[in-house]
Structure formats: C-alpha cells, structure tokens
Amino acid sequence: MIRRIIFISLFVLINATLFGQAKVSKNHPLTGLTCKTCHSCNVPTSKDPCLNACPRAEMTTVNQTPAQSPEVEVMKELSNRYAPVVFPHRTHAQMSEMSGGCQTCHHFNTIGPIQPCINCHETKRQRDDISKPDLEAAYHQQCINCHREWSHRIDCTSCHAEKGSNESAAISSSIKKMTGKIHPEIAEPKKLIFETKYKSGKYVTFYHDEHVKVFGANCVDCHKQQNCSQCHDKGKATMIVTSLSGAPIKMHKPEQQHHKPCFSCHQDDKCSTCHLEKPSGPFNHEASTGWALNKFHENLSCSKCHGSVKKFEKLDPACTSCHNNFIQGKFDHSAAGLKLDENHSSLECENCHENKDFSKPPVCSSCHDDKNFPKDRPGKTVGKIPSKKIKSLK
Template sequence: MARRLNIIGLVIGTALLLLASPVRADTLEKLVMPGPVTAAHQKVENECAKCHAPFNKGDQKSLCIACHDKVGADIKAGRGFHGRDSAARSRECRTCHSDHKGRAFDIVGLNKEAFDHGSTNFKLSGAHATAVCAACHAPGRKFRDAPNRCVDCHENRDVHKGNLGRDCISCHTPEAWRKAAFDHAKTKFPLTGAHAKVQCSACHPSARYKETPLACISCHGLSDVHQGVFGGKCDQCHSAASWKTAKFDHAKTDFPLRGRHGALACALCHTPAMKSAKLASGCVDCHKADDVHKGTNGTVCRDCHGEVSWKTVSFNHDKDTKFPLRGGHKKAVCTDCHKQDPKKVRLQATCASCHGDADPHKGQLGTACAACHGETAWTDQVRFDHDMSGFPLLGLHVGAPCEACHMTAAYKDAGVGCTDCHLAEDAHKGALGPSCANCHNPNGWAFWRFDHGAETDFALQGGHENLACDACHRPGTEPQKLADACISCHAGDDIHNGRFGARCERCHGVDNFKKVRIKR
C-alpha cells in the first residue's frame, strides 16, 4: 500500500515539475498516453481533447462524429452501414474501433470474408456477389465512398453509348448482363399487333434506341399509297394489327357524313388528283353546278337545303333573317323582293328599298316609313306624333288638318314660322317682325299679351302705362328702333324750346309732366 502511494506521489510530483518548467506542454500527454495512435490519427496525436472528453467516457462518440461527419450524417439519415446497422447506431465507436495500438494498427478492423454487404446501401446479388472487393473498392478510397451506379463500373461496356441514359437496371440485371429484359409498354410507344413480333433491330439499328422516331411515316413512308397527302398520322385509319384493314370515323372530322353523304364512295370527294388531305367543306365546293341561285344567296346552302334531299327546302324568314314577315309582307311571294339575278345577295331591310317609288313624300321624311305606316296596309292607320317633330302642335293647331299647313305631300318643306301661314292676318303689316309668338298664342289670335317692361328696354310707368300703343308707335315707324329719350316724343311739349337740353327727366317725372322738381 505504501509503495502504491509513493508511485502516485512520484507521478504527481513529476507532473507538477513539468508544468512549472519551460518544457513543451505535450510532454505530459506523451507521458500518460497508453501507446502510439494509428497512422490515420497521427496528425492529432498530441491533441487528446480531439478524441477524449475530460472525465467523461460517454461523450467520446460525439467527438468521433465531429471529425467523421459523413458517418454521422449516415447515422442520422439511416443510410449506409453505420446508419442501417443497429449496433453501429447505438454503441460507442470504441466498441469496434480502438486506438493507441501503434501506427500500423488496422483501426477499421473490417473482416472482408464475414462482412454482410446487405447492411449497406448496395446489396450484392447475381454476379456482384462473386466479385472481389477490389473490383469496386479501389485502394486508398474509403469503403463508404465506393460508387453504386451501374455506369460507374460498366460505362466502358455500354453498347448504347449513353443513348438510353444511365438507368441500366431498367433492362439489365446483376444475374446476367447479356440477358436484357425490357418492357416496351412503359415507353411512349407500346408494342401492339404486328409491332410486337418485330425484331428490335428493325426499328433500332446499331443499338440506337433513345432517339428512334415514333411517327408511322418514319418506318412506313415507302409503303404509303397516299404519298403523304393525308399526313403522317397513319393511325387515324390504320392499326398496328393489320395495315391493310383501314377504318375511319368521318364523324370525328370537321365534316360528319349525314343523309346522302353517308352513302357516297370515298373517291367521289377524295379524288386521286387532290393535293391536300383537307378538303374544302363548303356546299358549293361540290355542288356549285347545282346552284340555281348562281351564287346570289351565298355559299351556306344548308340554311335552306338539307343533306337528305337537295330539293326539300326549309326556310323560316322570321328566324333565319333579320326581317320577320308580318302583315302584308306575309302574302308577298319571294320574287316580289328577291328579284331575279339581284345585284346584291343581301337585300336592304328598309321600306324605301322596295317602296321608294310609292313614296309620296319624295324621300323628304327619310326611309323610316314604319314610324308612321304599318305593315298591314300602307294607307290604313297612319300614325304620326307631331310633338316629336320640330313643331309640336298646340292650341288651335291640334285640330287643323295636315293640308292646312302641308300644301303638298312633301311635308318636310313646310315652314314653321308664324308668318309662313298667318302673313295675311298680320294687322301690323310686318312692323313688329315675324315673331308673332312674342305676343300671340296658338289658343286664339285675339288672345295676345305683351309685357313692355320684360320685352323692351323701356318699362311703362306713370302716365305711360295707360297710353295706346300708337301714341308712341305711329304708323310707318319701326317699333324696334324707337328712341327712349323724352324729347323723341315730347318735343312739341317743350316750353323751353330746347334750352335745357333733351334730359327732361332731370326735372320732370313720368307720373305728371307738370309736376316739376328742380335739383340744386
């Protein structure tokens, strides 16, 4: 016991001496090191803290993973040997990898004969199970970094030269490289009918598979009896089961076959001379010679004719045109409006286009005849709202017959001024101008009104209010040009003989001329 204490004291004393001396700090680490580390760890041999946590053996694994981060990532992701093996995930690293046993010590400790490759991401099967390790694991390269793609090892033996990509296992297996299995149904071109019996090389020469064209015409171009007229989509009519047995659903085209068309032979429309697969689908393209209208009714024959029989015509003027037939138009025959060989296909829908010659107004009231006339009869129930014109009818005008103002059927030329009709009744002989409505109203010529204050610049006040009009507006004078100066009417009453000027209102008022006020 005493000897043991002495040894411990000696070690502690030596350590204290070393710490107090200028000797390098790693001397103590070398002193307590159990042995040299493996060659892979030689660079950190003097840094014990890189691998050992002070006074804590349990934390050593985290230090290992800190350096071997790829292994740590495998454990975390559950991949690779360390991630897939339960012991490698749960135990401390030192359980399998111990150190301080010399530079040449194999710290990995891999038993190649007993190693289960199934614990890795690449399970060995077929020919891979008999391959030597060095065939895939090159010297100086970590086992976990060995490639696992087919092309990494077999690229030089790829007869397809990369044209089929790098997913070799879609056709080849590790059991036998030459026995390739390929499911053509998983491609863009499943093999059906006669294609299933064709040799691969018939379509894929020189192992060039990936860029093989898929269009029928790329293989069958020379056997196309249509010489390309119908395009390259042969499968619209032909099938892979039998090239000669053709079927075609005309209903899927822009021209479904109905009526008489369904019984016609293909060659009747699709002639050998045609240069395009797409025929024109207009009726006149085939029936132009049968058109008795000579093109005047356009090219849409089916508006009237059907496909069952050309002569059976159906046409609803009310639904098929913008001019429904009503009243007298129902009794008219087609040629009354649609003359033989008309210059225009579309007739004008205005009354004047047919009834222009019968217009007594000579076009002065426009072409909207329906505003007054009806379709039942031209002369019955003629309606016209004079209020919608430029001359609404008021007072006595309402009961006046049309011809009292409209001397002829050319109604538009009738004047709207009072003097256009009442000139002979003008008692003023034109002295007050043509605007009779300023005083008179349509209810009666004798009912007149005139507000001198509102209509003129000379309001009547005082003695002027009761004067007769002709007291100022004498015959022969123009009423609009009367002067408003006192002297223009009262010159004969001026006892001053003009000595005080023409401004009488400075002294005299309009109530009484004799009442004088003198402004000082």
C-alpha cells in the first residue's frame, strides 16, 4: 500500500513538472494546422494557450465518408451581390475522393472540429491579415479551378443566382433539385494489363480490385489530384473512360507519368516486381512469400500484419513474431478449435508444438509412445481444426 502511494505521488509529481515546463513540441507546428485552428489569440503561451473550446462529445471532424457528410449547404455569408449559393456538399465530397479528399476544401483542419471558412477568412477585402485570402476569394479559389477546368467557363451564374424578389423560392427549388443527387458509382476496372515497350518484362498486370480490397489502398494513394476533368469535359461529347475491356493497354504517356501512381508505394521495388514476361495472375500470398495464409489469416487486411499500406514490411514467419500471446497461460487454446484437458493445459506450448512452430501439427511422441495427432487429441474439439494441419499429416 505504501509502495502504491509513493508510486502514485511520484507519478503525479513527475507529470506536473513535465507539464509545467511544457514547450511547444517539435512536431507541433508540423501537423498541418494553423495556430488559429486551436488558439484564439495571436501569441499563445504555455500559461495562456487560449485554446478554442473543443466539445469532444459532439465534435465532428472532417474525416467522414461522403455518405456521412451533409447533403446540401447554403452559403449565405456574402450574399450582398448575389443570392446565397446552394452548394451540393455530398456530391462534391464524392468527387473529392479521387483528389485531396475532404481536406481539399477543409484544409488546415485535420484533427479539430470542422471550422467554417469564415473563422479564418475575413469577410472584408480590406483587412490587416493579408497572408490568407478573404472569404470571397477563399470560396472562389476553392471552386473555380475545377469548374473552369471541365466547363472552360468562369461565368458567375453557374453557381450564383441573381438577387431578387423570388430569391428564396429559387433557393428552395435548387435545394430540392440537389437533394438526393449522388454521383453514379464509378466503374472500377478489375485488372489492367499494360503492354510496355521493354523487351524483357513487357507486361505489367495491375489488379485494381486487389489493391483496393485486399491491400487496402485508398483511392487517393494512387489517384492524386484527379478532379472532374479527368473524365468530364464539356467540350467533348463523350466521357473520357479508361479501357475496361481487359485488352492490353499500350503505353501512351511518358514513362515517368505511367510510373507516378505506382511509385507512391512501389518506389523501392525492383523492375521485375511488376514487369513480367506475360500477364500475371492475381496475388497469391504463398507463391509470393512462401507462407500460405490459413483460415485465421486469409480474411485479415494486409496492414494488420504488415504495417502501413504504402510500405508493407516483410515478416518473420515465426508465429510468435506477431502473436506475442502464444505463451503458456496467456493463450486460450480453444480458439484453435481444441479445448485442452486438465493434463495438457498446464504444459508449455513447445512441449507439443516443436520449436513453437504452430503451422505444423503437434507432436505427441515426446511424452506418449502410443498417441498420435489427429487420431488422439489432448482435449475436446470445439471447432474445426485447420484442415491444413490434418492434410499435412497425410
């Protein structure tokens, strides 16, 4: 008890001293925030950090799916020259998935609650802080480039309604028009075969669904800054759609551009990782790594074991390199489909599983001369024993 008190008081003391001296950590300004996101005053100090209120319970951050986001927003802060702008938020959130995501517009807003633009961007052009655009400019700078990229127009009326008597009617009608509208699902190719100009390693087979579903890559990991104009162009009658037929695609862009989307992950790989003599099959964990996935692993996301999506790490095939609970007393053996009986439950793992290699069937012969797995089992079967283990015995 006394030990406990001393320990707690020491802990409190140390923390108090640490926090008292707390300086802005080295990483603090690198997190992509502006000071104003968190601090309300110009020069926050450790004594008076003047932090903005942060109601965690009801806090909505920008990290949402388009479906979670508001459907339509009416922007009326600057409605002096034109009527308020009705902004189909959800549709734009969907569009942003292939570019910068929510942060394209909600910039400098990564972890805090969603800040309305007006919090930072002043409504008056004539102002003291000219380091960031005023509100009108902030809105326009966000919107116009995409809009003019595919429409080649910059006319005001595509977003702005004229101010007038039937203003509110116009707004409610456009809200109605925009509600429920979503971007049709973007057809994803299953695989793409690229025919390169190289003599050896002519083919690169790219499994799109694999990268998304199996490897867990996000759209933006490869599709960088692709906005509407990637597919839409008002001047052109048809949409620009990449070949989905599965026929080999001839290279048509400079090498660097073709490599660019891949290189955000594959930059350190050898050419032969992707460039093969003929179109290749889908990813096979056993063929590629020599380590077959069993039923416990095959449904896991890659990043569960291999770390970040962008840079999968090679692992030690020993089970205990990941499973640090594979030790006597910590492991509930019934998870493996077999509840150990009393005689066996107190044994060390390696007594049955030689060298702690759990991929191989257990060995009974170290203790028993007459017992053999799987005919004889050291307990009660509660589920299906991995078939592989049984198979390997045959």
